[in-house]
Amino acid sequence: MKSLLTALFLTLTLIACDDVPNTADQQMAKQQEQVAEQANAQVGMPGVTNFTEKKIVRELYELRDKNISTFSYIPDLQGRLWHLCDSIGYGLPYGVQFTNPEVHHEGSTAGYSYNIPQPEPNGLFMPPTADGTWVICAGPKGEPRPVYVEPRVIVSPFKLNAAGEYMP
Numbered sequence: 001m002k003s004l005l006t007a008l009f010l011t012l013t014l015i016a017c018d019d020v021p022n023t024a025d026q027q028m029a030k031q032q033e034q035v036a037e038q039a040n041a042q043v044g045m046p047g048v049t050n051f052t053e054k055k056i057v058r059e060l061y062e063l064r065d066k067n068i069s070t071f072s073y074i075p076d077l078q079g080r081l082w083h084l085c086d087s088i089g090y091g092l093p094y095g096v097q098f099t100n101p102e103v104h105h106e107g108s109t110a111g112y113s114y115n116i117p118q119p120e121p122n123g124l125f126m127p128p129t130a131d132g133t134w135v136i137c138a139g140p141k142g143e144p145r146p147v148y149v150e151p152r153v154i155v156s157p158f159k160l161n162a163a164g165e166y167m168p
Helices: 002-018 024-043 052-064
Strands: 069-075 081-088 102-106 113-117 133-138 144-149
Touching: 069 133, 069 144, 081 144
Parallel strands: none
Antiparallel strands: 069 081, 081 133, 102 113, 133 144
């Protein structure tokens, strides 16, 4: 009898919850989902059969993984290229991270969770975006020498060939 009353109570509670008016956002989300379902039913998925772009991305990943000789240049305002250095591999954006930038935490309250920033192994927090690029220049004996390049500044642990000296 007790289990029958519990089942009846739960059923009535669920029915009552359905009568709660939806918010405007919930109504719009439901309508958007219906429109998306109609679009999928009418149009379907693209007929991709060769997967050429995916093959190209795979090839790029594999090429980037090789220790190949490259040449790094910087364009000036007229679009002319200036040779920065003979380099090793391809440049990496400054914002590339070794670890996941965020760590997920579950709150003490049921159903409450959040993400917080996570530092890199060096203890520093990376910016969400950065304009710079790390280029590994080949030193005189072929040894790797990192150079940090930005649109407005280049930082190098060795002297670079330049068109002239900057005089402030």
